[in-house]
Amino acid sequence: MPIRPANLATMSATIAGAIPGMSNKDDKETVRIVFESGHEQLVENGGCRPLETGQGGVVTIDSDSKVRFALFAGTSCQGSRAMASGHGSVTFGDPVLAGAVVIG
16 A cells, blocks of 8 residues: 555654654653744644644744644544644744644
8 A cells, every 4th residue: 555645744743652762751842833813832742633723824833853743634633634744943934724733
């Protein structure tokens, strides 16, 4: 079965958080997500987290350079289309209308 590029970010972030020894619970990274409205949401790494609704699109992700992220269209990371992925801090020129995020 081929691996689709849209699923790679989810797989790598989920696997890193799920395999014992790869993710130290004492070293959880907190990522700050800023929305169009100016509202901020803090998210810790490990697993899929829904984003707060009614705040517009994501304009900034503020994190350490080693922290990976993937934003998804739906409120679930499985079955949803990956909208953006990368690592470290990023500012989007156009707000990303995402419903969920994986941090890892």
